[in-house]
Amino acid sequence: RMDKGIDTILTREFDDKGENLSGGEQQKLSLARIFADRTPFVLLDEPSSALDTIAEYTMFENMMRATEGRSVIFISHRLSSAVLADRVFLMDGGTIDGGTAANGGAIAVAGGTLTINRGTINAGTVTTGGGAIFLSDGTVNMKGGTLQGVAGKSSARNGGIVYVSKGTFNMYSGTIQNGYATKDGGGVYVGHKSANPTFNMYGGTIENNKATGSGGAIYAKKGDLTISGGQISNNHSRKDGGGVYYREGKATISGGVFTGNKSDASGGGVSFSGKTQAAVSGGAFTGNTS
Numbered sequence: 347r348m349d350k351g352i353d354t355i356l357t358r359e360f361d362d363k364g365e366n367l368s369g370g371e372q373q374k375l376s377l378a379r380i381f382a383d384r385t386p387f388v389l390l391d392e393p394s395s396a397l398d399t400i401a402e403y404t405m406f407e408n409m410m411r412a413t414e415g416r417s418v419i420f421i422s423h424r425l426s427s428a429v430l431a432d433r434v435f436l437m438d439g440g441t442i443d444g445g446t447a448a449n450g451g452a453i454a455v456a457g458g459t460l461t462i463n464r465g466t467i468n469a470g471t472v473t474t475g476g477g478a479i480f481l482s483d484g485t486v487n488m489k490g491g492t493l494q495g496v497a498g499k500s501s502a503r504n505g506g507i508v509y510v511s512k513g514t515f516n517m518y519s520g521t522i523q524n525g526y527a528t529k530d531g532g533g534v535y536v537g538h539k540s541a542n543p544t545f546n547m548y549g550g551t552i553e554n555n556k557a558t559g560s561g562g563a564i565y566a567k568k569g570d571l572t573i574s575g576g577q578i579s580n581n582h583s584r585k586d587g588g589g590v591y592y593r594e595g596k597a598t599i600s601g602g603v604f605t606g607n608k609s610d611a612s613g614g615g616v617s618f619s620g621k622t623q624a625a626v627s628g629g630a631f632t633g634n635t636s
Contacts, residue, residue: 369396377405381412388413390420406430444470444500449509450480451500457484462520466492469500469507469525475535476509477502477525481543486515488550495524495555503528504565505535506555512541517550517576522563525555530565530591532557532581537567537595544570547602551576557583560617561591562607572598573629578615580606587617588634594621600628609636 348354348365355364356375367375373396380388393409394402402424409418410430422428433445444451444467451470453460460479469477477500478493479486493507500506506525508515515534525533532555536545545564552563562581564571571592578589585591588609597618604615614634618624 370398370401373397374405377409380409384416386416388416388418388420390418392422393420394422394424440465441468442466443468444472444478446471448472448474449482450476450478451502452478454480454482455484455486455513456482459485459487461487461489462491462493464490466494469493469495469502471500472502474509475502475504475511476507477505478507480505480509480511481513481515482511484513486513488515488517488520490520492521492523494521495526497524501526501528505531506533506557508534510534510536510543510545510569511538512543514544514546517545517547517552520550522550522552523554527555527557527559527565530557530559530567531561532563532583534564535561535567536564536571537569537593539568542569542595545572547573547576549576551579553577553579553581555581557585559583560585560587560593560611562588562609564590566590566592566595566597566622568594570596570598572600574598574601577603577605578607579603582608583610585609585611586613588614588636590616592616592618592622592624594619595623597622597624599624599626602628603630603632604634605630605632607634612636 355361358364442452451472452467467478506527507522522533533552562583563578589604589607614636615631
């Protein structure tokens with residue numbers, strides 16, 4: 347019990363009459379701020395390392411109730427606390443392994459800005475869209491790193507690696523590879539019936555992706571798709587657009603290299619539907635087949 351209540355000075359570093367708390371008490375006090383503050387986002391690094399097993403479980407149960415409707419990311423080496431989370435990510439040497447989900451096997455972005463500079467994100471098994479990343483609003487800036495599928499372990503109905511439902515995905519560098527879509531967009535799927543998302547490819551590589559439907563590398567259902575640089579290579583679709591398929595919206599190609607892509611139907615490199623406003627002013631096309 348503290349005689350001065352909330353006015354108590356903690357630690358004796360600045361006041362000889364201050365109170366020294368144990369490691370567990372310090373963690374509990376820090377976590378109590380989560381209950382008092384309605385911040386929409388909480389990031390915790392080993393929040394229960396100084397607590398015993400029973401106190402840890404009670405703390406996490408209370409925290410989950412107090413943060414309902416908010417986003418919480420916590421880092422833990424204890425499986426007992428990890429199982430309480432809605433999504434669990436295993437990081438090993440800079441790699442995030444995706445799991446099983448309806449959308450976004452590894453990461454779901456619903457607002458704000460996500461910047462990827464390095465590291466590897468492995469796609470999971472997704473029933474709808476985005477084996478690795480599902481963007482429903484906000485911005486993703488890919489400036490490096492690798493987003494990839496894992497043979498026999500990852501797939502998505504649409505967008506084997508990335509699904510852009512709303513918002514903007516900017517690809518400056520890095521690699522999107524080895525994705526598999528059971529329908530459209532082996533690497534990337536862009537579009538939603540009620541939104542106009544944007545995918546801009548300024549650099550980087552999209553390679554070795556496969557779609558059972560159309561768009562081996564990219565399938566643009568609706569929205570704006572711009573390709574001004576980078577390389578789209580060795581992708582395959584069973585239907586149209588071995589590299590890229592544009593269904594509806596605005597398509598601009600002013601650069602980039604399209605090579606070694608294959609379609610079992612039409613448009614080995616790029617295929618357009620009649621609903622697309624297409625402008626092609628550049629780019630290099632070699633070795634694409636259909």
